[in-house]
Amino acid sequence: MWLPRVSSTAVTALLLAQTFLLLFLVSRPGPSSPAGGEERVHVLVLSSWRSGSSFVGQLFSQHPDVFYLMEPAWHVWTTLSQGSAATLHMAVRDLVRSVFLCDMDVFDAYLPWRRNLSDLFQWAVSRALCSPPACSAFARGAISSEAVCKPLCTRQPFSLAQEACRSYSHVVLKEVRFFNLQVLYPLLSDPALNLRIVHLVRDPRAVLRSREQTAKALARDNGIVLGTNGTWVEADPGLRVVREVCRSHVRIA
Numbered sequence: 001m002w003l004p005r006v007s008s009t010a011v012t013a014l015l016l017a018q019t020f021l022l023l024f025l026v027s028r029p030g031p032s033s034p035a036g037g038e039e040r041v042h043v044l045v046l047s048s049w050r051s052g053s054s055f056v057g058q059l060f061s062q063h064p065d066v067f068y069l070m071e072p073a074w075h076v077w078t079t080l081s082q083g084s085a086a087t088l089h090m091a092v093r094d095l096v097r098s099v100f101l102c103d104m105d106v107f108d109a110y111l112p113w114r115r116n117l118s119d120l121f122q123w124a125v126s127r128a129l130c131s132p133p134a135c136s137a138f139a140r141g142a143i144s145s146e147a148v149c150k151p152l153c154t155r156q157p158f159s160l161a162q163e164a165c166r167s168y169s170h171v172v173l174k175e176v177r178f179f180n181l182q183v184l185y186p187l188l189s190d191p192a193l194n195l196r197i198v199h200l201v202r203d204p205r206a207v208l209r210s211r212e213q214t215a216k217a218l219a220r221d222n223g224i225v226l227g228t229n230g231t232w233v234e235a236d237p238g239l240r241v242v243r244e245v246c247r248s249h250v251r252i253a
Contacts, residue, residue, distance in 0.1 A: 038169060042100045042195045044184075045174040046252065048245045049218060050210035051202035057174035058125065064141040067128040067168035072099050073177040074121040075110035077224055084227035089183040096173060100193055102165035104158070117161055118154040129153065134164040179225075179248035201249050208242055 043060065047053035054070065061068035073092040080088055098106035107114055117123050117134060124130065127144035130137045135153035138144045165171060178184065187195055211218060215234050222233035222241045233241070 039194050040168075041170045042193050043170065043172040043198060044096070044187075044195065045172065045198045045200060046178055047174070047200035047202075048176050048207070048248065049221065050207050050214065051176075051200055053174050053176065053200050054125075056198070056200055057172070060170075060172040060174075061125060061127050062143050063170070065168060066170045066172050067102075067165045068126045068172045068174075069099060069120070070122040070125050070174050071176060072096065072121065072173060073175055075107060077177060077221065079110045081220055081224060082230035083224065085177065085179050085225050086227075088224070089178065089180075092175070092177050093183050093187065096175065097187055097190065097193070099165075099173060100171050100187075100195070102162055102171065104162040104165070107158075111158075114158045116154060116158055117156045118150075119158055120161065123161075124149045124153070128164050128168060129156075129161060133167060134160040178252070179244070180251045199249075199252055201253075204242060204246050207245070208239070211242065 045053055045057055045060070047056075057068060057070055060066050061070075073095055076088055076091050076095055077083075080091065095106050095110075098104075107120075111119050113119070117129050120129075124146040127138065127142075128134060130144040130149035130153055131140045131142065135149070135156045137149045137152040184197070187193055188197075215236075218241075219232035219234040222236060223231050225241050225244055226233055236242070
């Protein structure tokens, strides 16, 4: 059977168009609050490692109405690395809920020494943490740069993350550490949240190739996925981690 050939440029353009449409849909104002003001919108970009979620997260992050954090649950997994993905689900969910509500005191359990914005995982990819009120490296509506933000904002007080979060109408978090949707049901029914979930899935063949190129960086996470009680897993010839990741996408979908 003959199939039409589509150029990579056309595919890229289509993906970008779909992404911008998604941004438009989730950035529409939510229902009015009882006080008559706009209700804050919460968006969870839910995906797995090496699936393009960081790119999608950056599209959200650069929007002037969005406070964005990349994988805040990284702190849970690094602190409690002897646990398994299933046993850490509740802790991850509770942290995500607190961050959605701009309650950054939740990090006390994972960052007891927290002093600066730079204590947060991948903090400099967040435009909101590189612009006022968190930092003045960029104007609030400007496109930020991680390379420029890091040296200028690294010593800003951690407390400014909470202040910045509360000044935005949308809070977007990108996470790769949820393996079923059931654990998120309490958030979906939480009256304090106006939650939208974006489930991002990539062709597992591409995920596998990308994981092979970043095996060392994923070793600790692999161990938690497999429940190895703190043992890091770099080599995975049986593809056990990829299988579990694929199963998680099926469970979520």
